[in-house]
Amino acid sequence: MSTPAIVGTLDDETTTTPRSRRRRRDDAHGAEAGTHHRGPVWTVLGYAGMVLVVLLVAVPLFWILITSFKERGDIYVRPAQWWPEPATGENYHELTTRIPFFDYVRNSVIITSATSVAKIVLGVLSAYALSLLRFPGRGVVFLVVIAALMVPNQITVISNYALVAQLGWRNTFQGIIIPLAGVAFGTFLMRNQFLNLPGEIIEAARLDGAGPMKLLWRVVLPMSWPTLVAFALITVVNEWNEYLWPFLMSDDETTAPLPVGLTFLQNNDGVTNWGPVMAGTVLAMLPILVLFLFLQRQMIKGLTAGAVKS
């Protein structure tokens, strides 16, 4: 689904694009500019628009960052303080002492990695089966999976809770992870990707005697790398931010992930000290940010290694 959007971000990464392609694109761009010949007013407006959008995204993030370094009395002042003066690390100290922050981080890492791995493996395997292999009932199975996609998980929460509580899995990792591991979305996304692969290549691989697993690993997956990475990224971000189910299942810091843990910094009846909340937000964002930067490169590698002959 979001493949086009992510391919679009390639334009910013000119450094890693091969030289020839870049030149070609520059040429194309020049030609376009030549024919349309936009006036300077439009150019300025275009840049103003871009700056506006960047500000729209960046200012709240910047505000979170500086607030996390402010002293409590400096957070609500007028005129607003645009730079922490004096800067303090006190909020980060309070964050790690007032709540068991690192326990929450550990739980988040465990839950996110386990559910993500489960979702990706299940998603790829089931999509592979549903798109490239033929077996009886394939269409029915696919319909059932799609039907599961239609049911929002808020609806199944109560009955899932009943089931898991009776297994005695409340406040355990398996109780949180297993019900989250279903992947109708991944199955759907990857199946469509696999169906779009050129049939000739797959047929050629089969003729060359590739077994089904080899076909998956050596042919299908390498060609689907960008979609897979996009799917993985979406999955990881979703799991990292998952709130409702872990909140219902967990009782304390032995299993609760970060989004649940951070709420205990907020005062639910009275005035919240936003400094530590912001510090927690910054630290919770970091791993995802790093992962995103890392995976974005992988997506580009996948693209440039595309094996389609024209």
Next chain:
Amino acid sequence: MNEFSRRGFLGLAGAAGVAGLSACAGTGTAPSSGAGGGSSNTIEFWSNHPGNSKPVEQQIIKAFEAANSGLRVKLVDAGKNYEEVAQKFNASLAGGQLPDVVVVSDVTWFNFALNKQLAPLDDLLSAAKIDTSDYVDALYNDYNLDEKHYALPFSRSTPLFYYNKDLWKAAGLEDRGPKDWDEFLTWAPKLKAAAGSDTIVMELPDGSNYLDWVFQNIVWGYGGAYSKEWTPTFSDPNTVKAGAYLQDLAKKGFLKLSKDPAPDFTAGIVGCSMMSTGSLGGVTKDAKFAVGTAFLPGDGNCPTGGAGVGIPASLSDERKKNALKFIEFLTNAQNTVTFTQATGYMPVRKSAVELPEEKAFLEKNPNAKTAIDQLPKTRSQDNVRVLLPGGGARIGKALDQIVQGQDVGTVFKALDAESQQVFDSQIKSKLGA
């Protein structure tokens, strides 16, 4: 095509099946009543730690365990606010593993009580020989349904009138809150003149953030009410008068609504507000001006709020008894003082204010004393707001419309009809059943 694609890959189809299955739901059978998981000498306490009170709760639990050997208390993080605790409790009612003690707010307890999911405490209390007359009456009676009590007060708050003393001085006003809302209307222009154009005289929370709670005070102040018992009385001329007053304040530019007035008040861009006593600690700490507090305008017109603690109905008698023992300990005079001094909530016991440590505390914190002195003047809220499903939100929405300038009579008339309909369809048949 090739035969191997048929053979081994039914296994893969299995993987697809699993993916589909675990995305679906399973429905468990209801647990046999009375069991509900958990052992009888571990008391599970589901709390949202109101007012960042987790350390204090743990401290009280430790003292309880020391005093009652053999009993253990497990403190569970049950949510970030009262609504989330209610949600988690609801889930556990469907699926077993019930808590022994659960925090229920002035809004969430009633539905559980009505559906017989919370245990009436009166018999348990008299069996344990606990004297309930020491609980502050208005707070204790908030959990009354058909002459039975379904919770004991725990983290209770009331609104307070907060004002900026510096602005009061600049406007040449006496250092006190308004006697009634008519007096406030005569003050407002002076405050506006003294404050300058970019300061708002009064800011209140909007309709989705408890405007309906603090507005209760204005309604009572004009002799109106949201309801008499279960009969909605929004169309009552006095209630309409209060609504018109609110609209008038907004029209004249004295009143603004916001999601949370505390930051604006603390930043000094708002002259006064009605906010929970729970905000007192935070506001005093953050504000860079002298913060004044006063009773809400009027006499005996202060609504109560906050939460109590209840016991699920389907627990075994043994567990109920232990749970009650813990609740009593949690809310006894000594511990209610410990708890409220750490959080800004109200002591729920009459005898609490006689304790030496509370006396010393109040001497040092005159603003906290305002709140406690106001306590005898509190009044349990009207049923239509706290007990009718969705009542607070419904009234809040109507008040938002009034502030935006819609006709008060029309809005309140519609509110009457809507409230009555909700009562008829959802409550009436269950009352007295």
